[in-house]
Amino acid sequence: MADSSKKEKIAAAKKKLKQFQQKGSKTTAPKKAKTSDIKDREVDTSVNLKAEEEIKPKNTVKPENGTQNSPPERLQAYEDQHNSYSVSETKQFNWFDPTRTTASTESLHQLSQQINGLLAESQTHMNGDDDNNSSIAELEKRNQELAALLEKHSQANEQLNSQLQQTKSYSQNLQNQLDQERNNFDDRYKKEIGTLKEQLQVHIQTIGILVAEKTELQSQLGQSQRISEQRLQELEETSGRLKASRQKVSDLEKNVSSSTQSSHQHEKISRETSKEVDRLKLELYKANKSKEEFQQQVSELKEKLTFKTSECSGLDQSVSDLKKKLEMAELYAHQLSSESENSQETVQILAQLQQEKGDLLIKIQQYEETFQKMSEERDQISDQYQQYVTQIQRQAEDQQQQVTSLADERSKLLTRQHDLETIVHELQQKLLNVDEQQQQAPVEVDVSQFLDEISQLKAEQQDLKTRHEAQIRDNAQLSRFLEEKEERINELETTVNTLGEEAGDKAHLLESIQSDKTALSRALTQNKDLKNQLAELQSTFVKMSNDNMELLTKLQSGEHSNGEIQSKLAQQEDELTDIKQIVSRKDSEINDLKKQMEMLRREEFQQEQINDRLQHYEAQAQLVDTLQNELRASQDMVDALTTQSSELRQMLIKAAEIPSNNNEDKNGETETQRDQVLDSLSMTIKQLESERNVLMSNLKEQRDLSDKLGVKISDLQEDVLRNKQDDDDNERVGRGEFEQLKTAMTMIQDKYTKVMKDKAELTDKADQLEHLVTQLQGETDTIGEYISLYHHQRALLQQRESQKNEYIGHLARDREELQVSHLILTTILYIKKTFSAAI
Numbered sequence: 001m002a003d004s005s006k007k008e009k010i011a012a013a014k015k016k017l018k019q020f021q022q023k024g025s026k027t028t029a030p031k032k033a034k035t036s037d038i039k040d041r042e043v044d045t046s047v048n049l050k051a052e053e054e055i056k057p058k059n060t061v062k063p064e065n066g067t068q069n070s071p072p073e074r075l076q077a078y079e080d081q082h083n084s085y086s087v088s089e090t091k092q093f094n095w096f097d098p099t100r101t102t103a104s105t106e107s108l109h110q111l112s113q114q115i116n117g118l119l120a121e122s123q124t125h126m127n128g129d130d131d132n133n134s135s136i137a138e139l140e141k142r143n144q145e146l147a148a149l150l151e152k153h154s155q156a157n158e159q160l161n162s163q164l165q166q167t168k169s170y171s172q173n174l175q176n177q178l179d180q181e182r183n184n185f186d187d188r189y190k191k192e193i194g195t196l197k198e199q200l201q202v203h204i205q206t207i208g209i210l211v212a213e214k215t216e217l218q219s220q221l222g223q224s225q226r227i228s229e230q231r232l233q234e235l236e237e238t239s240g241r242l243k244a245s246r247q248k249v250s251d252l253e254k255n256v257s258s259s260t261q262s263s264h265q266h267e268k269i270s271r272e273t274s275k276e277v278d279r280l281k282l283e284l285y286k287a288n289k290s291k292e293e294f295q296q297q298v299s300e301l302k303e304k305l306t307f308k309t310s311e312c313s314g315l316d317q318s319v320s321d322l323k324k325k326l327e328m329a330e331l332y333a334h335q336l337s338s339e340s341e342n343s344q345e346t347v348q349i350l351a352q353l354q355q356e357k358g359d360l361l362i363k364i365q366q367y368e369e370t371f372q373k374m375s376e377e378r379d380q381i382s383d384q385y386q387q388y389v390t391q392i393q394r395q396a397e398d399q400q401q402q403v404t405s406l407a408d409e410r411s412k413l414l415t416r417q418h419d420l421e422t423i424v425h426e427l428q429q430k431l432l433n434v435d436e437q438q439q440q441a442p443v444e445v446d447v448s449q450f451l452d453e454i455s456q457l458k459a460e461q462q463d464l465k466t467r468h469e470a471q472i473r474d475n476a477q478l479s480r481f482l483e484e485k486e487e488r489i490n491e492l493e494t495t496v497n498t499l500g501e502e503a504g505d506k507a508h509l510l511e512s513i514q515s516d517k518t519a520l521s522r523a524l525t526q527n528k529d530l531k532n533q534l535a536e537l538q539s540t541f542v543k544m545s546n547d548n549m550e551l552l553t554k555l556q557s558g559e560h561s562n563g564e565i566q567s568k569l570a571q572q573e574d575e576l577t578d579i580k581q582i583v584s585r586k587d588s589e590i591n592d593l594k595k596q597m598e599m600l601r602r603e604e605f606q607q608e609q610i611n612d613r614l615q616h617y618e619a620q621a622q623l624v625d626t627l628q629n630e631l632r633a634s635q636d637m638v639d640a641l642t643t644q645s646s647e648l649r650q651m652l653i654k655a656a657e658i659p660s661n662n663n664e665d666k667n668g669e670t671e672t673q674r675d676q677v678l679d680s681l682s683m684t685i686k687q688l689e690s691e692r693n694v695l696m697s698n699l700k701e702q703r704d705l706s707d708k709l710g711v712k713i714s715d716l717q718e719d720v721l722r723n724k725q726d727d728d729d730n731e732r733v734g735r736g737e738f739e740q741l742k743t744a745m746t747m748i749q750d751k752y753t754k755v756m757k758d759k760a761e762l763t764d765k766a767d768q769l770e771h772l773v774t775q776l777q778g779e780t781d782t783i784g785e786y787i788s789l790y791h792h793q794r795a796l797l798q799q800r801e802s803q804k805n806e807y808i809g810h811l812a813r814d815r816e817e818l819q820v821s822h823l824i825l826t827t828i829l830y831i832k833k834t835f836s837a838a839i
Helices: 002-059 071-088 097-130 132-268 275-291 290-340 343-440 447-502 504-515 520-560 560-656 666-691 696-722 724-838
Strands: none
Touching: 132 724, 290 343, 560 724
16 A cells, blocks of 8 residues: 555656656747747837937028128039938938938038028129129029028928827837836746745655655655564574584584494305395385385284184104194004004005195295296386385476576576666656756747657656566566475375375475475486386395295205205204304394484484575575665665655755745845855756765755746836836846756756655665565575474484384294294104104
8 A cells, every 4th residue: 555655656756756857848938939929029118219319400500601602613513412402302201321321411502501501602793793693583583592491391300200209109108018018027937936846845745745755664664674674683593503514414424434344244144144144134125215115014023923823733743743643643653563464544644644744745835936927026016116115206306497487587587677677767868858858948949849759758658667567577477386385295295295105105205305396306317226226126126036046945855855855954953042142142132223313314314404594594684685785775865765755854944944035135135145046056956966865955956036027027027117228238138047947946846856766776675675575584484394393304314213223123933932932843753753763
């Protein structure tokens, strides 16, 4: 839930930034157009005013006493004046032309000079020159013409005055329009400042949300640190245990070396009785491997023992019958000695004895056949065991292939995700570059084109985001698929464990599989060793079968040669006594060897497990070190972020407390304030480049810039009322500062996006740390399970050893009973032989 709320907040903040960008791009274009129109109008009015100022002194012509010119010069001047007047009449409405103004002034000047000359000449001619009456008449005519021209010039001047009044009224209208537009611009600017303040409040709220999220992350990091400390304590305890186990291993190695020496000595001794030791080893090996086979063998041997006991009881009965028959034979012998007539009965008795001998030979053959059947059954069981081992090896190889294929798929998906992330990052950089280019582009470029490009880039960004989310979903599905595969592998391992419990031959291999998933190679080597041992056991079994056959042949030859048996019965009795002693000694030695071999196997198995556990613990210790370093780095980052956020909040509070009523300050004070604000902006920009948390400082820049804009607007209003030229200068300065503000806003937006990205990365790192902690917990649980399995299997092995010892004791008892029965048979045969010899 916390992650979803964080994502929603981030999305809302991004939407607000986009809206603000759109508003800024829309408002800048009409402002620039309006300012250009106002400038053009002001230029027109200034030109008109200058023309009026030039025309006013030139229209007021003062009479001056000029030099007296000659009549032809006057005529030439009059013609020039007439030509200039005709030109001026054609261009009387184009009064903005500079050639017209110069010609009118020159013509007026010439007219004034001519009038002065004519007046002077008229005075001279009136005083005494009568000859020049005709010229005077001509001059009067010319004066009349000049008077007409003066009237025309006066009419032209009146027209010019009317045009001046029209231009003045037009300039007043333009001034009124300028005032209205400036008032409208002020109203709009105030509205924009209000929207900016609202956006600043929204940013402050987002900052509060970010601070709350930072506190949550700090609490989570504290919990993770506590868990890591607990894990470190546990690891220290395990390291102490490992040291103790290493010492034990060294002691065990010493014991193993001493036991190897003693085993060599025992091997020398055991060569004398290799046949019996091989038989016992075979029985021990089979007993350690399979519980079911051992139980079957025990049941079969019990049946055989019951059968043999029944046979022994039958033999005892036959012996008792033979004793009775011997007694009867003795009686018959006495009778034969006394009476020679009963010879036929003795012959019948001998025939009966021979028949009994034949029956005994048949029974011996039957025993041999049953023994051969038992050997064949053992061979079949060994073949079945080998087939079972191969099946388990195949299953293990299939599981390894599945694990490798899944790992390859996971690596491919990770690389694909990394490539997509790089593509998204490049596209974001392209968007930022496009925004910067738009800011640096001239004002004359069409804003609509930039807006279209921005909309297209935003659409592409949204498409990439959707693709990225789809890729994340695919990765989640693949991770689930991997988890299902791992669960399947665990189920297969459990099935292998159950099969191992059912088939005791795979106990050691299953223990190695459960102890470590990566120990499959060791299991294969153990299987190879088992195959070699099976081959050795088969060879020993063949040897024993051959020995048994030889013994059977010897028994047959001994039974056929009754004469030789009778001579060797005494020797056999002595040998039997020696053999009993030797057997008792060897039984004790065999028991000692069994115990030593079992101890050696246990010690070797424990050493292997200890080495595996040591490697596993060392790997876990490295992981814990890396986790500690990452946790420390993340804690330092969080502390730095919290300190920076607190400092920035204090700066915002101070900036909010500054009064905004700076409209009545002087120009000098405003310039100093502007310098101070520019210095503060430069310092904040440097800090933003060096620090990682950019959001709070950017908000402070926005607040400073908004205050600066308010001060500049008030200054511009005051300057407009005072002087128009100062108004133009102030407007130029305001535009430059407005461009600086625009660049600052773009920097703020870029840095805000960077802050959001950093925050998302921190959340991802926290999630990764939690995942690693859960993995460590799972590994500790698996270690505990392995230890419990080891104790359980050790108890099972102890039970098997106790059962095996009981079985060996039972076999020894059976052997002693058979030896006793054999002695009884030998004594009977000896008695029979003596009886036949006596006969």
